[in-house]
Amino acid sequence: MKAIEQVPKTALDVFRLLPEGTLCEVIDNVLYMSxxxxxxHQNLLFLLAKRIDNYLEQTAKGQVIISPFDVYFExxxxxxxxDLLVLLNESKDILKNDGYIHGAPxxxxxxxxxxxxxxxxQKKNLYEKAGVKEYFVVEPETREMTAWVLTDGTYQLQYTQVGLFKSALLSFEFEF
Structure with a gap:
C-alpha cells in the first residue's frame, strides 16, 4: 500500500488513489461505486463487443475496449x-502513455x-459535454437499444429499437 503524500482535493484525486480494477467512476466530481x-449484463456486453470487434478487425477502422478501463475527462x-468503447484509428492519440484514454472515445x-x-x-450528459460522437444504452433483459448521435454539440436521439445496433459512424449494423 502506497502512502498518501498529499491530501486529495477532488473526487478525481481520490479515484486516482484507488487500487487498479476498482469498480468506481467519478462524474462531475462525485464518486460512484458499483x-x-x-x-x-456481461453476456450481452461480450456479444456486442465480439460483433463490433470482428467488424473493426475486418475493416481495420479501429478497436474495441471493454470495461473495466478508465477514461479520463480531467x-x-x-x-x-x-462498458464498451470504440477508438477509431484517427483518435488513437487520446490513448496516452499511462495506458488510459484521456478524452472522448x-x-x-x-x-x-x-x-x-x-x-x-448523468453519463449521457457527461459524454455529450466531452464530445463522444455516438452513445448507446441497452437494456440487457429486453435488448432494447437506444442510440444518440452528437450533432452540433448536442445529442439527438437516433432510434430506440429492440435487438438492433446501428452506427452511422462505423457504417455498420447488426441484429442481436
Missing part, C-alpha cells in the same frame, strides 16, 4: 469506465444495470 455486473472532473455503449439513471442521464 457492484460487479450480473451475468446477463476538464470535467470525471473518470468513467464505459468515438463511440460508447453502456449496458444498463440497477442504477439506470447514472447511464441514461
Amino acid at each position: 457492484p460487479a455486473p450480473k451475468y446477463m 476538464n470535467l472532473l470525471s473518470a468513467v469506465q464505459p 468515438d463511440l460508447v455503449i453502456e449496458v444498463l444495470s440497477a442504477d439506470k439513471k447514472r447511464d441514461t442521464v
Whole structure:
C-alpha cells in the first residue's frame, strides 16, 4: 500500500488513489461505486463487443475496449469506465502513455444495470459535454437499444429499437 503524500482535493484525486480494477467512476466530481455486473449484463456486453470487434478487425477502422478501463475527462472532473468503447484509428492519440484514454472515445455503449439513471442521464450528459460522437444504452433483459448521435454539440436521439445496433459512424449494423 502506497502512502498518501498529499491530501486529495477532488473526487478525481481520490479515484486516482484507488487500487487498479476498482469498480468506481467519478462524474462531475462525485464518486460512484458499483457492484460487479450480473451475468446477463456481461453476456450481452461480450456479444456486442465480439460483433463490433470482428467488424473493426475486418475493416481495420479501429478497436474495441471493454470495461473495466478508465477514461479520463480531467476538464470535467470525471473518470468513467464505459462498458464498451470504440477508438477509431484517427483518435488513437487520446490513448496516452499511462495506458488510459484521456478524452472522448468515438463511440460508447453502456449496458444498463440497477442504477439506470447514472447511464441514461448523468453519463449521457457527461459524454455529450466531452464530445463522444455516438452513445448507446441497452437494456440487457429486453435488448432494447437506444442510440444518440452528437450533432452540433448536442445529442439527438437516433432510434430506440429492440435487438438492433446501428452506427452511422462505423457504417455498420447488426441484429442481436
